[in-house]
Amino acid sequence: MRVLSGIQPTGRFHWGNYFGAIRQYIDLQHEHDGYYFIANLHALTTVRDKAMLQSLTRDAAIDLLALGLDPNKATLFVQSDVPEVSELCWILMTGTPMGLLERCHAFKDKQARGLAADAGLFTYPVLMAADILAYDANWVPVGQDQVQHIEVCRDLAGSFNHQYGKAFVLPEARLLGNAAKVPGLDGEKMSKSYNNTLGIFEDAKAVRKKIMRITTDSRPMEEPADPDKDNLFQLYRLVATTEELAAMDALYRRGGFGDGEVKKALADAAERYFESARQRRAELENNPAHVTEVLLAGAAKARATATTVLNRVKQACGLRTF
Numbered sequence: 157m158r159v160l161s162g163i164q165p166t167g168r169f170h171w172g173n174y175f176g177a178i179r180q181y182i183d184l185q186h187e188h189d190g191y192y193f194i195a196n197l198h199a200l201t202t203v204r205d206k207a208m209l210q211s212l213t214r215d216a217a218i219d220l221l222a223l224g225l226d227p228n229k230a231t232l233f234v235q236s237d238v239p240e241v242s243e244l245c246w247i248l249m250t251g252t253p254m255g256l257l258e259r260c261h262a263f264k265d266k267q268a269r270g271l272a273a274d275a276g277l278f279t280y281p282v283l284m285a286a287d288i289l290a291y292d293a294n295w296v297p298v299g300q301d302q303v304q305h306i307e308v309c310r311d312l313a314g315s316f317n318h319q320y321g322k323a324f325v326l327p328e329a330r331l332l333g334n335a336a337k338v339p340g341l342d343g344e345k346m347s348k349s350y351n352n353t354l355g356i357f358e359d360a361k362a363v364r365k366k367i368m369r370i371t372t373d374s375r376p377m378e379e380p381a382d383p384d385k386d387n388l389f390q391l392y393r394l395v396a397t398t399e400e401l402a403a404m405d406a407l408y409r410r411g412g413f414g415d416g417e418v419k420k421a422l423a424d425a426a427e428r429y430f431e432s433a434r435q436r437r438a439e440l441e442n443n444p445a446h447v448t449e450v451l452l453a454g455a456a457k458a459r460a461t462a463t464t465v466l467n468r469v470k471q472a473c474g475l476r477t478f
């Protein structure tokens with residue numbers, strides 16, 4: 157199966173991104189033909205600072221490699237390095253009903269908040285469809301919020317196939333697993349928009365400080381607590397070993413502990429959990445030529461696939477006269 161997913165470089169990755177998405181994409185590389193890209197054309201609708209977009213894109217690639225994405229197994233590339241996708245986007249756009257895009261939530265939400273949306277945001281689902289269809293992807297691992305976009309992609313591919321004969325492979329959404337809601341420092345969903353994140357590669361001391369600030373219910377020390385309802389425990393569960401988790405679970409149910417103790421254990425476990433990724437990241441940071449080489453090789457491979465698909469599509473709809 158060809159598995160494809162994209163991630164926008166609109167901020168540095170946090171635990172929510174990792175446990176909710178990235179870790180799962182990376183796991184799939186062992187059994188499938190993985191195509192993973194940094195969606196910088198999408199990010200251009202929000203990041204309008206040249207240096208910022210460049211560094212977020214580069215950092216995203218380095219982060220993914222440091223977290224275990226293996227370029228010998230999967231294809232890692234930057235979206236804009238494959239211009240065939242933008243051409244395919246135009247072809248798809250000519251067959252996209254306005255009403256379909258008007259119903260898409262990214263646009264609808266912005267409009268509902270009274271904000272001015274641009275054509276880039278409006279047509280975003282078509283670019284996303286091109287991202288997927290250009291590589292004959294079978295499975296697209298995404299969070300719940302992206303399922304609507306996969307439906308749009310299937311609609312567009314289906315109607316093109318109906319009109320011109322079968323040119324596109326129809327992809328399926330693969331809903332990401334149940335780590336799906338990593339809580340943030342305030343107990344709400346962790347998100348860069350809520351300013352409640354723990355960064356994967358943020359300075360360890362800064363992470364420790366943030367952990368110490370996590371809001372918890374006030375509870376007398378001696379009283380037991382329900383681990384399943386506790387914010388700190390949900391975070392601890394992500395980074396602790398099985399033994400540590402069992403011990404902490406027992407402690408919660410017995411009572412006689414303070415939040416400070418749990419926070420310290422959480423910070424220690426987090427430091428250990430991301431330590432090897434941190435080391436790999438430092439090595440990659442010291443070898444920029446290697447990172448560039450990986451991204452160029454990934455783009456060359458992705459372009460070869462996208463060119464084959466685009467030729468098939470152009471042939472099908474009469475854009476080729478020979």
Ligand code: ADP
Pocket residue numbers: 163164166171172173174175176177178298299300335336337338339345346347348349
């Ligand atoms: P943010 O909410 O910080 O803007 P994005 O929307 O860029 O994050 O998310 C990128 C990916 O990370 C998506 O696949 C999304 O489902 C996943 N993700 C983001 N935050 C969380 C979270 N708190 N829990 C689980 N998954 C998350």
Ligand code: TRP
Pocket residue numbers: 160161162163164195198283284287288296297298302
């Ligand atoms: N829209 C996705 C997001 O915001 C990112 C993305 C762009 C994507 N193109 C894609 C995901 C293609 C999967 C497939 O998270």
